Amino acid sequence: MNAMGRQTQRSGASAVHHQRQYSDNFSDSSSNGRWLQSAGLQHLQQSSNTSIPPLQDYGYYSGGQGSRMYRNSQRNFHGGSEFSTEPSTPNQRKNGEDPESPSGFSPGLLDLHSFDTELLPEVSVPGLYDTSSLYRSVRGSSFDDSDPYLANNKQTGRVRPVPDNNLLKSFASDKEKAGNVAKIKVVVRKRPLNKKELAKNEEDIITIEQHSNSLTVHETKLKVDLTEYVEKHEFVFDAVLKEEVSNDEVYRETVEPIVPIIFQRTKATCFAYGQTGSGKTYTMKPLPLKASRDILRLMYHTYWNQGFQLFVSFFEIYGGKLFDLLNDRKKLLMREDGKQQVCIVGLQEFKVSDVETIKDLIERGNATRSTGTTGANEESSRSHAILQLAVKRSADGSDSKPPRVVGKLSFIDLAGSERGADTTDNDKQTRMEGAEINKSLLALKECIRALDNDQGHIPFRGSKLTEVLRDSFVGDSRTVMISCISPNAGSCEHTLNTLRYADRVKSLSKGNNSKKDVLSSTLNLKESTTMPSSGSTLEDDIADSWPENVDREEFDVSEEFQEPEKSLWKKNGKVEAYTISNSEDKVRRSNGQTKWKDPPKFDAKNSHSDDDLNALLKEEEDLVNAHRKQVEETMDIVKEEMNLLVEADQPGNQLDDYVSRLNAILSQKAAGILQLQNRLAHFQRRLKEHHVLVSSSGY
Numbered sequence: 001m002n003a004m005g006r007q008t009q010r011s012g013a014s015a016v017h018h019q020r021q022y023s024d025n026f027s028d029s030s031s032n033g034r035w036l037q038s039a040g041l042q043h044l045q046q047s048s049n050t051s052i053p054p055l056q057d058y059g060y061y062s063g064g065q066g067s068r069m070y071r072n073s074q075r076n077f078h079g080g081s082e083f084s085t086e087p088s089t090p091n092q093r094k095n096g097e098d099p100e101s102p103s104g105f106s107p108g109l110l111d112l113h114s115f116d117t118e119l120l121p122e123v124s125v126p127g128l129y130d131t132s133s134l135y136r137s138v139r140g141s142s143f144d145d146s147d148p149y150l151a152n153n154k155q156t157g158r159v160r161p162v163p164d165n166n167l168l169k170s171f172a173s174d175k176e177k178a179g180n181v182a183k184i185k186v187v188v189r190k191r192p193l194n195k196k197e198l199a200k201n202e203e204d205i206i207t208i209e210q211h212s213n214s215l216t217v218h219e220t221k222l223k224v225d226l227t228e229y230v231e232k233h234e235f236v237f238d239a240v241l242k243e244e245v246s247n248d249e250v251y252r253e254t255v256e257p258i259v260p261i262i263f264q265r266t267k268a269t270c271f272a273y274g275q276t277g278s279g280k281t282y283t284m285k286p287l288p289l290k291a292s293r294d295i296l297r298l299m300y301h302t303y304w305n306q307g308f309q310l311f312v313s314f315f316e317i318y319g320g321k322l323f324d325l326l327n328d329r330k331k332l333l334m335r336e337d338g339k340q341q342v343c344i345v346g347l348q349e350f351k352v353s354d355v356e357t358i359k360d361l362i363e364r365g366n367a368t369r370s371t372g373t374t375g376a377n378e379e380s381s382r383s384h385a386i387l388q389l390a391v392k393r394s395a396d397g398s399d400s401k402p403p404r405v406v407g408k409l410s411f412i413d414l415a416g417s418e419r420g421a422d423t424t425d426n427d428k429q430t431r432m433e434g435a436e437i438n439k440s441l442l443a444l445k446e447c448i449r450a451l452d453n454d455q456g457h458i459p460f461r462g463s464k465l466t467e468v469l470r471d472s473f474v475g476d477s478r479t480v481m482i483s484c485i486s487p488n489a490g491s492c493e494h495t496l497n498t499l500r501y502a503d504r505v506k507s508l509s510k511g512n513n514s515k516k517d518v519l520s521s522t523l524n525l526k527e528s529t530t531m532p533s534s535g536s537t538l539e540d541d542i543a544d545s546w547p548e549n550v551d552r553e554e555f556d557v558s559e560e561f562q563e564p565e566k567s568l569w570k571k572n573g574k575v576e577a578y579t580i581s582n583s584e585d586k587v588r589r590s591n592g593q594t595k596w597k598d599p600p601k602f603d604a605k606n607s608h609s610d611d612d613l614n615a616l617l618k619e620e621e622d623l624v625n626a627h628r629k630q631v632e633e634t635m636d637i638v639k640e641e642m643n644l645l646v647e648a649d650q651p652g653n654q655l656d657d658y659v660s661r662l663n664a665i666l667s668q669k670a671a672g673i674l675q676l677q678n679r680l681a682h683f684q685r686r687l688k689e690h691h692v693l694v695s696s697s698g699y
């Protein structure tokens with residue numbers, strides 16, 4: 001059965017797979033339009049019944065249906081909303097005099113020939129960053145709705161020739177903003193404890209220092225004497241957002257700075273990454289609408305009358321296949337043209353001119369999206385949803401030629417990453433989905449790394465997701481990654497994996513060699529050497545970059561022996577002794593980490609030197625050797641005891657039982673050694689990979 005077929009079937013099984021409802025465990029409020037509220041766009045909620053008109057109703061804005069959409073726009077911009085004060089546009093629309101006013105929302109059928117993803121060549125726009133011309137015509141009055149100049153302009157039908165003072169400021173600040181936007185920005189967002197977690201009295205283990213953009217995970221561990229101790233894992237990112245931070249603030253911190261540069265031939269991507277149920281969808285959902293609002297504001301204000309147009313498309317990648325979320329999940333094909341441009345054949349693109357229409361489109365797409373149930377989230381996204389806002393303009397700024405992409409903003413709501421452990425109850429389908437999802441997350445990270453290190457080869461072909469995003473990564477591009485984390489103790493391992501993934505993305509970034517981040521990176525690398533308390537899983541693999549299949553297989557073998565070992569440790573004195581030593585080792589290593597947490601006395605250049613890496617490798621090797629020694633000693637003791645028992649020739653079958661139990665322990669210990677050896681091999685590979693990447697990043 002193909003993915004589509006499976007999808008349909010699964011959708012039918014309501015308990016397992018269903019359309020996303022957007023309800024949550026946090027509040028009892030109706031979820032319909034809740035995300036609008038969180039987006040600060042609640043005024044649009046009233047009109048949320050507005051259905052999207054059938055496609056055939058709308059031509060391009062120059063077509064005959066334009067007036068209908070024009071009325072929509074008018075309502076939107078005059079509905080007492082924040083948009084009612086939108087400069088210039090309302091009057092224009094009211095008067096119906098604006099020949100440029102894009103009154104239509106119309107589909108653009110994308111095919112190999114028409115989907116031009118190539119950036120528009122730089123077109124000189126009079127007044128755009130051309131300060132000499134700006135100054136020549138600077139006017140003293142302000143640029144707003146009541147600006148008499150604007151009214152005059154419209155009355156006379158003259159094309160506004162140049163911007164005024166405020167506009168000049170706006171250009172300058174846009175330009176400044178653009179320069180300030182890092183190529184890769186990594187932001188972490190913590191969600192609040194949910195009802196379930198609160199009911200279970202789960203502890204919040206994340207503390208955040210927003211002013212220093214640092215975050216600490218307090219991981220509870222067991223000491224030698226079985227008392228608990230807390231190991232701290234510190235991370236520093238570009239921004240760290242507390243649980244009380246609103247979606248508005250998230251927008252301001254992440255997407256707002258990149259909106260203006262979309263008009264400057266830049267393609268940007270914003271995506272959320274994190275464990276299932278950590279808040280990716282909650283975080284991502286309001287962003288496109290807020291961005292659209294700002295894009296339209298720029299189009300109608302700063303870049304008014306310069307021929308920019310906004311287009312929306314929305315599709316998902318499910319099971320490695322593409323489906324159009326704005327066209328009844330029609331299956332799409334991805335092709336590369338002769339110029340290696342990615343083309344999505346059949347994807348419908350809608351020309352939009354008002355926020356309300358965009359809101360309707362987004363809602364329609366979200367309602368069509370594939371969701372399922374995971375252990376951690378009843379409405380888990382099982383697909384990657386990609387919403388693209390493309391700013392276009394025809395080469396000569398007129399309507400006579402088809403518009404070409406100037407810049408593009410892609411929002412990706414990634415499917416939830418899950419660990420193997422979470423999927424034990426899931427069916428094969430869900431596990432396969434998980435594998436596909438994890439593959440694309442790994443590929444995404446590899447691409448971001450390669451891009452930021454200016455590597456010649458970008459591994460786009462690693463997954464459908466990265467292939468589709470290819471054109472967003474070439475040329476002048478920006479990436480904002482929002483790592484979403486759950487605060488509860490039960491999610492500790494997931495949270496650490498998410499943060500390590502984020503840290504890998506960030507710490508290997510070329511423009512990110514500040515001492516602070518080097519410290520963070522080194523710290524986190526150090527933390528990653530901690531022996532896991534349970535077996536590694538696919539998510540671990542992603543977090544730690546072990547791409548080779550062979551690694552996975554090796555580790556699966558060793559994982560089998562993890563459980564019996566755990567169950568033994570309380571039953572048998574000898575085994576307990578072994579495990580306790582193991583804990584002691586951890587404690588020692590944990591204490592040893594203090595030196596890494598102190599401010600580094602090295603300079604950034606040498607922080608990742610061979611010596612550091614070799615020292616880490618040596619330490620891990622010592623650790624494994626120490627374990628091996630302990631196990632061997634345990635085996636010796638067990639053997640000795642067996643011999644004693646045989647010599648004592650105890651009557652009855654008690655002896656047989658005892659011997660077989662000891663034998664079982666021996667074989668488990670042997671497996672333990674094998675596991676440690678595998679672990680060491682993994683670690684060596686990881687260090688090697690890290691070393692290669694660090695060297696190529698120029699530290």
Ligand SMILES: Nc1ncnc2c1ncn2[C@@H]1O[C@H](COP(=O)(O)OP(=O)(O)OP(=O)(O)O)[C@@H](O)[C@H]1O
Binds near residue numbers: 243282374381
């Ligand atoms: N910052 C937050 N404040 C309040 N509620 C939140 C927050 N983040 C997430 N939630 C709630 O947590 C639940 C899970 O969030 P969400 O569906 O966004 O997770 P997800 O990471 O997208 O999961 P999946 O990957 O499985 O789709 C939802 O009910 C959502 O409303």
